[in-house]
Amino acid sequence: MWFRALTVLVAVALLAAGCVRDERPLSATGALAWTDCGDGFQCAKLAVPLDHDVPDGERIRISVIRLPATGDRIGSLLLNPGGPGGSGVAYARAAQAVVSPGVRARFDIVGFDPRGVGESAPVDCLDDRRLDAFLALDATPDDAAERAALERGSREFAQGCAAHAGKLLRHVGTVDAARDMDALREALGDRKLTYLGKSYGTFLGAVYADLFPGRTRALVLDGAVDPALSRFRFNADQAAGFEVAFRAYVDDCLARGDCPFRSRDADGALEELTELLRRTDRHPLPAGAGGDAGDRVVTEPLALLGALTPLYDRGGWPMLTEALTQAFKGDGTMLLHNADTLVDRAFDGYSNQTEANMAVNCVDGVYPKDVAAYERAAADLSRTAPRFGPYIAWSSLPCAYWPARPTFQNHPLTAKGAPPILVVGTTRDPATPYAWARSLAGELESGVLLTYDGDGHTAYNSGDTCVDTAVDRYLVTGAPPKNGATCP
Template identity: 60%
Template sequence: MTRAKRWPARRVVAAVTAALLACGCSAATRDAGGTAGGGDHPATIKAPTPALQPFYSQKPAWNDCGDGFQCARIQVPLDYAKPSGERIEVSAIRLRATGTHVGSLLINPGGPGGSGIQYTRSARALFPDSIRSRFDIVGFDPRGVGESTPVRCMTSKQLDAFVSLDASPDTPEELTTLERESKGFADDCEAKSGHLLPHVGTADAARDMDVLRAVVGDTKLTYLGKSYGTYLGALYADLFPKQVRALVLDGAVDPAVPSLKANEVQAQGFEVALKAFLEDCFQDGACPFTSRTVDGAMAEVSALLKKADEHPLKNDLGDGRQIDEAWATLGIVTPLYERDAWPRLRAALGHAFNGNGTDLLRMADILVDRQQDGTYSNQTESNMAINCLDHPFPKDPGEYQRAAGEAARVAPQFGSFVMYGSLPCAYWPVASKGTDKPLKAAGAPPILVVGTIRDPATPYEWAKGLASELSSGVLLGFDGDGHTGYRSGSACVDSAVDDYLISLRVPKNGTVCPKIG
């Protein structure tokens, strides 16, 4: 479950949801800005320190891994402060450029905990020919995630129970259960992955990205990060400003916002997105709400969730799960990430109002990365491990209770749910290494920050904040719905991003691309 501080980008969620519901180098030329292209045997690139040179000089074997992709495993230090110590592996994947190769475009889908390997396998749909002809598209699972020395904490059955925890406790007993199980999650992570937990933070992942940049033979980094990937990219730029060629940070996270405040703002973002969905729903004859006002329909959603809290909705999947308030909330949240999934939400809510929550459960499974066989990826576990290490969370559970009450006042549907999602961090066995502060990346070339005005997961104010904090930040807004803006239907956004990646031309700071339609 990704009920933590920042939730993953799901740019293909509509297609996946529809499918579920239907089932009932050689020498290279230089591009603008001097990106050195890497081949199968790129020239050795100098490491920041001599002790790291063996990692920067490694020549991994890129092997065919299906459908035209190549995969490799990159060695990095477990602890960058002790580069001669234990090594771990980071898994990477690439799709070679179709034309004159000028370098690599490294990508990250968000999370934390989202698999860059799985995301990159959609590269042909994610990028236009103008990008794919010039760049190898390179993805990786950050350390602790997926195929890269993953954090593990719980069995699938345990995760089912954890996801279904009541994160809007109505009684002292429910609050006690939530606190006990949140501590249990932290304890299980320590028991199974304790040696790894101090070393899965975003700062280490950014250092891994610099090793990967060198391994693919690029003298400077070209990068597209979405959602949490914007934090990863901004932190990279802050650590390695002189190694930046072009960074696109889409669906931006503002690193200066304190952790619990970020939860509250995110909950408000989902509230805004739900209201936008409702306004759109009223234009459709199949809209399942009896009310034709936003406030009235919001009350109907609240009543549905209260009903699921008291009497779970019907589950036709035959897997024994009870569709309680937590699963129903996740099922509503998932399609809010993608406007094209709104028709699926309309249909799912129609069934839920009649007592059947199966379609909501199917969509919730997408968000938590639960497979049809009942197994999970490690997205939920790595998401928590990275967030709890990256950001200073309170250790007093009472602070979460107070914050949840305030968040519920400004975001009645999602405030408590989002806030209590971070509660395991109160019991986390490893002290946070991070601070919530602006990242300036002084000395970096222009960095393009993209924000969607009605983004549910990363509100537009975060994009404005990040762009203003970066010394060379350039803000591009999009008057749209859904999570992230690039390749979401706006020709204005797409052309600006593509032009920047190819030619390093940035739009005027503060440009807002118009609403579609």
């Protein structure tokens, strides 16, 4: 699965070949009617066809926000924060933390919620109580009863999506989102697309470039996804990435001397985390009284999510130390807080991020229908990524019961004829392993790889001047750094 910071309906005839260029006339209607929505931002809705192959049929509305350029304007910079399921509207609201002042001066910063997400015809599957129960399910079943419960919960998730999202499920994939993005580009008045996509947003950007190579100007794909990977290979690589990131955290923690671990070596500390997860499997941790926790407890999957969330950003490592210190003392409050952050659960309930994430993933690749295949994958990953692998393998199980057919066959995207596309990879990225950036840059005909030797998920505007300078120059001028350049 793709986690948040971690996809396509095309004609059946395209399934075997995957994405093809789409230079058909645009089907969105009219210009955007902007209204003030506070703090200098303007908001609008873009009408697009539910089914792009039926341009005169039912329409849905895409929620859009922009922050006008402060200086000599070049055009619009479209953003996607990843997921799938992340809100581009919320991401653009944080423009000061997302892009540099120099880029904000030259571009209108534009965010949009992709179809199925947030305020754009959102996918709805479960109420908050049932979603709590689903996310707390034992996702590393140890016996037949636990496996049956996981199967039942995964089936009910898929059935809930079918009941509440219906025909939308067939149209939430990434090819549809890319075609929406092209309609938005035209409505914004931009001849060609300038784009910053992170994590899953790199896949969306690569699909766009493959469909519309002649309509791209400058695309930054940061924290890259390799579209050629099978779904199970994707899960395996991601699990390995989290293992690498956790070891990097442990090495730093031991060197600093403020660790919650009894062991003074990395292998011993990793085994302590393994044992903590085993204990929460047998005896869930309390998470404090009242507040966000209510009467919830921290089961093994919630503890695991709570441990991996701070790995997304090196700045979150002290928060991981605090959470593990509490947990080793029998208190799961901080782990639960971290897990809730990842799945976008607030005191008043969930956004639809988790449901949208599953809905897009399940149509963006071919998943086995046989539950035994997930069990075998989990067993394999228990050896190569023992802490995170089995959970990630089982997390895709709802796709085995999905009511909409997969509509994207994983394959390399070349974007033949596109101008240079900048792919940024971080060497110890937990969610999108560095190898994926190398692969994507090699698959794209005009791919240019920029490597950041560091930790955390994605690199741009995260504190490294070398990366920021290279990306800013490319966005403004279209001139990429030398292929294979490394920062710092």
